[in-house]
Amino acid sequence: MLDRFIDFLNDHTPLASPLGRVVVIAALFGLAWLVSRSAASIAHRVLAWHDRRQEDVEELRLGEKIAAIKRRETSVAIVRASIAYVAFGIAAVLSVAQLTGGVDRLATIAGGVFAVLVGAFIAQRFLIDVVAGFAMFVEHWYSVGDTIVVHSNQELQGVVEDLSLRRTRLRTVTGEVINVNNSSITAVRVIPSGAKELALELYVSDRAEAEGLIAAVSRMVPEGPTTFIRRPWIEQIEELAPGLVRMTVRASVAVGREWLAESFFPVLLKERAHDGLLVHGPIILTVDERAIRSFARASAATRWSQRRLERARDAA
Secondary structure, eight states: OHHHHHHHHTTOOSSOTTHHHHHHHHHHHHHHHHHHHHHHHHHHHHHHHHHHHHHHHOOOOHHHHHHHHHHHHHHHHHHHHHHHHHHHHHHHHHHHHHHHTOHHHHHHHHHHHHHHHHHHHHHHHHHHHHHHHHHHHHTTOOOTTOEEEEESSSEEEEEEEEEOSSEEEEEOTTSOEEEEEGGGOOEEEEETTSEEEEEEEEEESOHHHHHHHHHHHHHHSOBSTTSEEEEEEEEEEEEEETTEEEEEEEEEEETTOTHIIIIIHHHHHHHHSOTTTEEEEEEEEEOOHHHHHHHHHHHHHHHHHHHHHHHHHHHO
């Protein structure tokens, strides 16, 4: 029976072309319409039967009944629409087969078109990655060995182990290897020194005791390429008032292990400090010499522009 149907669709209709093709196409869409209507009718009958069965089996509260009815009607609507889409989709494909000379010829054409589309999709993805990689290489976004933070679908950070025009390979501080398509990279943050430089400001009541505390705690923390690259050290001390000293402690940690300086080291300080020694802090600040110079230039330019504007107003 299926072979007869295929022959019927392969331009073996009793009616002459093009009238025969028109009749077949109309019949296909009519059959699809009947299938969709039958699906809707069957779905409504199943829903009504299920409602009667629920009334006989159990007594539900009004809210639960309404919620159950909504869920069932939603499911029925989705199934009904899916059947209609499939039926009309098959009718459309078979109609195209009639116009192109039969199902066999359509299968050959569809196979070739599918292969071309797959090849074009693969080539498009490859070319997009290559163009993005070439642009980043020419503009020198980053190099092998740089510590970077990549903004893609999510934030990724690590050391660039290898890169090509198509992808960038990162190694995280935990040892994981991440390959990122260049076309998916929307932004890159480069850590110039390869480590995060942090400053901790402390306000203490006794200078000598605080210096001893910081030295003792600094000897306790780990030191290495993936932890504290350099143990915390005192950079600046300023006497503000009798019994009040501001101390700036610097720390250099691996990217991704900022929590060592932001929480681990301060917690150790607070746990080992005597009562009343820590007046306030520590306050955590990120330190970057280039950023300091850039913002200094920006603020100087702003002050200069403001002075020129004030002089122009005075002259007027």
